[in-house]
Amino acid sequence: MSVDVQERPGAASPKRKRPVWKRPLAVARKWWGQLTSMRTALILLFALAVGAIPGSILPQRTVNVENVNKYFAENPGLAKFLDHLWMFDVYAAPWFAAVYGLLFISLIGCLVPRLREHFDALRRRPPDAPARLDLMPENASWADDAAEGADVVDRLRTLLRSRRYRTVVREHADGTVTLSAEKGYLRETGNLVFHFALVGLLIGVAFGALFGWHGNRVLGEGPDNAFCNNLQQYDDYGLGPNVSPAELPKFCIELASFKADYLDNGQPIQYSAELLYGEGGGMPDETFHLEVNEPLRLDGNNVYLLGHGYVPIIEFTDQYGNVQTSNTPFLAMNPSMLSEGVAIFPDANITPDGVRDKTKQVAFEGMFMPTAPEEPPYTSSLFPEPNNPAVMLFPYVGDTGLDRGKPGSVYALDRQQVASGALQAEGEGFLLRMGESKAVAGGTVTFKELQQYAVLQTRSDPGEGIVLWSSVALLAGLLPSLLVKRRRVWFRVKGNDVTAGGLPRTENQTFAAEFGELVAKAKES
Amino acid sequence: MPDVDATLANTADKLFVATIVFYAVAMLGYALEYAFGRKAAAVAGARSKVLAGAGGPDHAETSDVDDGEDGHVDERAERLGITMNQANRAGVVALWLTWIGAALHLSCLVLRAWSVGRVPWGNMYEFIIAVCLVGVGTWLVVVATGLAARRLGLFTTLVAILLLGTATRLYTEAAPLVPALNSYWIAIHVTAAVLASGIFMVGFVPAALQIIRRRYDQVEGSGRKPRFPITLGERLPAVENLERLVFKLHVFAFPLWTFGVIAGAVWAERAWGRYWGWDPKEIWSFIAWVVYAAYLHARATGPGGRKLAPWIVVLGWVTMIINLFGVNLVVSGLHSYAGV
Numbered sequence: 001m002s003v004d005v006q007e008r009p010g011a012a013s014p015k016r017k018r019p020v021w022k023r024p025l026a027v028a029r030k031w032w033g034q035l036t037s038m039r040t041a042l043i044l045l046f047a048l049a050v051g052a053i054p055g056s057i058l059p060q061r062t063v064n065v066e067n068v069n070k071y072f073a074e075n076p077g078l079a080k081f082l083d084h085l086w087m088f089d090v091y092a093a094p095w096f097a098a099v100y101g102l103l104f105i106s107l108i109g110c111l112v113p114r115l116r117e118h119f120d121a122l123r124r125r126p127p128d129a130p131a132r133l134d135l136m137p138e139n140a141s142w143a144d145d146a147a148e149g150a151d152v153v154d155r156l157r158t159l160l161r162s163r164r165y166r167t168v169v170r171e172h173a174d175g176t177v178t179l180s181a182e183k184g185y186l187r188e189t190g191n192l193v194f195h196f197a198l199v200g201l202l203i204g205v206a207f208g209a210l211f212g213w214h215g216n217r218v219l220g221e222g223p224d225n226a227f228c229n230n231l232q233q234y235d236d237y238g239l240g241p242n243v244s245p246a247e248l249p250k251f252c253i254e255l256a257s258f259k260a261d262y263l264d265n266g267q268p269i270q271y272s273a274e275l276l277y278g279e280g281g282g283m284p285d286e287t288f289h290l291e292v293n294e295p296l297r298l299d300g301n302n303v304y305l306l307g308h309g310y311v312p313i314i315e316f317t318d319q320y321g322n323v324q325t326s327n328t329p330f331l332a333m334n335p336s337m338l339s340e341g342v343a344i345f346p347d348a349n350i351t352p353d354g355v356r357d358k359t360k361q362v363a364f365e366g367m368f369m370p371t372a373p374e375e376p377p378y379t380s381s382l383f384p385e386p387n388n389p390a391v392m393l394f395p396y397v398g399d400t401g402l403d404r405g406k407p408g409s410v411y412a413l414d415r416q417q418v419a420s421g422a423l424q425a426e427g428e429g430f431l432l433r434m435g436e437s438k439a440v441a442g443g444t445v446t447f448k449e450l451q452q453y454a455v456l457q458t459r460s461d462p463g464e465g466i467v468l469w470s471s472v473a474l475l476a477g478l479l480p481s482l483l484v485k486r487r488r489v490w491f492r493v494k495g496n497d498v499t500a501g502g503l504p505r506t507e508n509q510t511f512a513a514e515f516g517e518l519v520a521k522a523k524e525s
Numbered sequence: 526m527p528d529v530d531a532t533l534a535n536t537a538d539k540l541f542v543a544t545i546v547f548y549a550v551a552m553l554g555y556a557l558e559y560a561f562g563r564k565a566a567a568v569a570g571a572r573s574k575v576l577a578g579a580g581g582p583d584h585a586e587t588s589d590v591d592d593g594e595d596g597h598v599d600e601r602a603e604r605l606g607i608t609m610n611q612a613n614r615a616g617v618v619a620l621w622l623t624w625i626g627a628a629l630h631l632s633c634l635v636l637r638a639w640s641v642g643r644v645p646w647g648n649m650y651e652f653i654i655a656v657c658l659v660g661v662g663t664w665l666v667v668v669a670t671g672l673a674a675r676r677l678g679l680f681t682t683l684v685a686i687l688l689l690g691t692a693t694r695l696y697t698e699a700a701p702l703v704p705a706l707n708s709y710w711i712a713i714h715v716t717a718a719v720l721a722s723g724i725f726m727v728g729f730v731p732a733a734l735q736i737i738r739r740r741y742d743q744v745e746g747s748g749r750k751p752r753f754p755i756t757l758g759e760r761l762p763a764v765e766n767l768e769r770l771v772f773k774l775h776v777f778a779f780p781l782w783t784f785g786v787i788a789g790a791v792w793a794e795r796a797w798g799r800y801w802g803w804d805p806k807e808i809w810s811f812i813a814w815v816v817y818a819a820y821l822h823a824r825a826t827g828p829g830g831r832k833l834a835p836w837i838v839v840l841g842w843v844t845m846i847i848n849l850f851g852v853n854l855v856v857s858g859l860h861s862y863a864g865v
């Protein structure tokens with residue numbers, strides 16, 4: 001069944017003379033015909049497949065911004081050029097949208113007329129037998145001397161109905177009776193459902209993008225770290241254009257404890273986080289056992305466990321005896337949980353009378369190893385569990401840049417401050433095992449204790465339901481669209497003479513056998 | 526913590542090797558039949574023609590499978606001292622070897638599953654083994670129902686051996702699942718992906734053969750001398766028969782793949798917090814889906830589209846391979862698990 005438009009009678013022919021005012025209309029009609037042809041759909045499908053490829057090769061901002069930044073640092077010129085082509089936001093690129101936009105316009109343009117036609121076909125009765133049934137791809141004729149014409153027709157009708165053919169009997173003036181039967185309407189129905197489901201899928205995706213939001217949070221253990229659902233509390237977040245920060249649902253979450261189980265070879269087998277949560281602004285006092293495949297569902301907002309790592313608690317006692325604590329998570333870099341992070345003490349060395357000397361702030365850049373080697377080099381972790389936890393610390397003194405109010409990563413030193421010399425390295429790096437202390441930068445640094453963190457994501461996607469149900473419809477439509485075969489059968493009875501014809505209306509290799517069997521049944525009954 | 530039964534896992538490894546050996550010997554048998562057994566194969570075809578009268582509708586096509594019989598004696602075979610009858614017997618043996626190989630193949634997966642107490646497709650090595658099993662199993666069904674000639678097993682076993690051979694390079698110790706995979710969704714999503722991939726794999730073979738056969742017909746028709754691999758076309762079934770087989774297989778595989786992708790999205794929502802995030806694996810699954818959808822459409826766009834269709838199937842299989850190897854080994858994404 002080709003839907004090529006050039007063959008449609010309605011398509012404009014440029015040779016014919018038409019009034020000038022009609023010409024643009026004709027051109028538009030012609031283009032519309034081209035756009036909604038199946039060949040165009042085929043080309044657009046290919047364009048969509050090819051267009052999706054760069055997103056799997058180049059880093060994407062929506063997936064991993066850091067990788068994009070790294071790419072920019074490594075290939076500045078090329079990256080800039082690629083960025084002009086939206087190569088780091090392929091799936092939000094206007095050219096990508098143009099391809100699927102055209103595809104969907106083409107799809108709808110071709111579906112609407114098909115829907116109308118199919119609707120008509122469903123109500124129309126199967127057409128009368130053609131004059132020459134012997135010209136049909138399948139045909140047979142025989143003499144049935146057992147009964148009168150009308151009986152034969154009744155029997156045949158029962159036979160066909162039992163096979164769920166739709167049947168019509170027509171009596172003609174010359175005494176012939178014809179029986180028309182058709183089945184397989186479900187094919188087109190399924191096909192239309194499938195294609196409309198594609199449109200539904202797109203609508204669901206768009207709805208989710210407009211009204212959804214998500215936020216990621218690296219959350220340490222304990223009530224001190226508990227957070228509530230507002231944007232300041234997230235490490236990064238995304239808001240749909242139709243969501244305002246004030247509308248976010250109110251809930252607060254605390255990580256009571258985190259646990260990871262490993263095999264002896266270091267392969268993780270189970271992560272679980274014990275959460276406390278409170279909805280509607282209440283205190284977090286309900287408990288939930290969160291696992292990777294078991295999100296916490298809070299009334300359309302879901303909380304997922306995406307990752308985990310360690311928080312070495314590092315204490316610094318400055319020259320005046322003031323003790324400060326850093327509990328910044330160290331971000332895991334590999335499966336053995338070698339982690340990178342910082343401990344920054346912007347309030348170090350404030351004099352007892354409260355005078356702040358920016359040049360005397362203290363910071364450490366560090367590497368955490370849950371199971372540190374016994375001997376140097378201390379550059380790897382032997383196991384992901386904290387069997388022998390240690391931090392390698394590199395001290396810095398100077399202006400950490402933290403009180404400049406400039407937003408920056410809390411997981412790394414401000415590189416600009418280091419580059420400008422405002423923050424300077426203070427001697428060699430050193431290893432601290434848990435509980436150990438060392439005199440450095442005019443004070444003492446101690447690796448006090450170890451906590452864990454979980455990476456949580458909270459997300460709301462109101463389009464999900466539409467997408468899910470569209471997918472179900474898509475699959476439900478696809479099966480009959482591929483498996484059901486449309487076919488017509490006719491019988492003409494005149495006295496005792498029966499002629500039969502069969503026409504497969506879609507590709508159907510088993511039709512001959514089916515027809516033969518039908519005829520055999522018709523003869524014997 | 527689930528333990529790994531080392532004895533079972535070891536036996537599974539041995540079975541894996543045995544499977545490859547059986548398929549390889551079978552392939553030789555098919556090769557003999559393919560090269561020298563034409564006449565005998567035609568006899569078999571004639572026999573099934575007789576059966577077709579009694580059998581169901583599917584058998585009606587069997588007779589077409591071994592078409593184009595011209596009855597000339599193959600001198601090459603005589604030179605080698607192989608009679609057509611012998612070659613034909615080689616094919617029978619090859620089919621038996623394939624069945625045995627498939628049984629070993631199945632036991633390999635079952636033992637592996639048993640040794641770790643989980644579904645046997647938790648890493649790439651296991652995934653490939655499972656896909657090949659589905660592929661070979663599908664092929665055996667295709668041959669048993671008379672949809673394709675036995676000797677074409679040459680190409681199917683070749684593809685299976687190549688894929689299993691690559692799996693040896695990705696050997697992974699039997700181990701429990703990483704947390705992200707530890708969900709009943711693995712049984713749903715990955716099973717669908719394995720089934721679809723296996724059938725796509727078998728569908729790729731007649732599509733490639735269809736291209737060769739069409740080319741062969743063209744070259745022959747123009748009176749030129751075909752060269753390898755086009756010469757293979759001489760003993761291939763007619764283009765229409767291959768085309769029908771390709772379509773049948775894809776009619777099965779495409780909905781399975783669709784279901785697999787949807788199930789993957791449902792699982793992703795649970796595990797990663799979003800149903801679709803353009804992760805490399807998701808991207809290539811999408812591309813493969815679009816390409817196979819294009820195949821179904823191409824068939825409905827007239828003769829031009831029909832000519833294009835087998836090429837699209839080949840392209841589809843290429844996207845599946847890229848999705849399997851390229852995405853797991855080259856690009857890093859959420860589907861790159863520990864131990865591949």
Ligand code: HEM
Nearest residue numbers: 001003036037038041103106107110481482818821822825
């Ligand atoms: C994402 C895009 C699309 C997908 C995945 C898709 C998928 C499918 C599938 C699986 C079939 C069944 C194939 C068969 O019956 O042999 C089909 C049939 C069909 N599609 Fe699409 N389609 C898409 C877009 C379009 C567009 C844009 C059009 C029209 C311009 C279109 C027109 C048709 C027609 C007319 C059929 C019936 C073909 C027949 O039964 O012979 N499709 N489509």
